[in-house]
Amino acid sequence: MALEWEQVVVDSADPVALGRWWASALGWVVVNDDADEFEIRPSADTLPGLVFLPVPERKQLKNRLHLDFRPDDQAAEVERLLALGARRADVGQGGAPWVVLADPEGNEFCVLGQRSDP
Template structure:
């Protein structure tokens, strides 16, 4: 296969602010901060892909995301509490309450899930 996964692009109102939030949430580094182009990119390390690229968009978020990120921490409760303290919010996307994951939103309303620890 000749394709390589480069990054996930997230449209947002304020690329730098949202990019900095995600960099702090994930412990990643900034590799691009271009206000003129309206782009902000973060990666796990400068040479490690895939990354997250935040791009300016005049369109506001409407409805549930069709694509979202899942994260699997060692301790779900600790990570949910930490992300909430950073500014994430709980999100209701129709879950029953019996799920093993927690749905959160970043500061611009993009949903993501914090999964329970693996048991295998």
């Protein structure tokens, strides 16, 4: 049996707005702009994607699943994401070498530092 990772589903109060924010943050393309199922991907024919679905309730607690990103320049990427509307988040990371941010609806994600060679 083989599995292909199709997408990550993100519950959202405003799927279109949050999906467009993530498309800008990641430089991805919109492949479905329906308000009930807004989907973005790295390119139209590349998986996995992110699909944003509407839910009536707002996020209340720390995510049980989050995304990690490793940019070439952590400080520059953090500043770029903050300028797009992300905010800094504290999930108890202390002095960790990664930066925890939250998207406009409060979903946490990490911006990692430069990879250390083993």
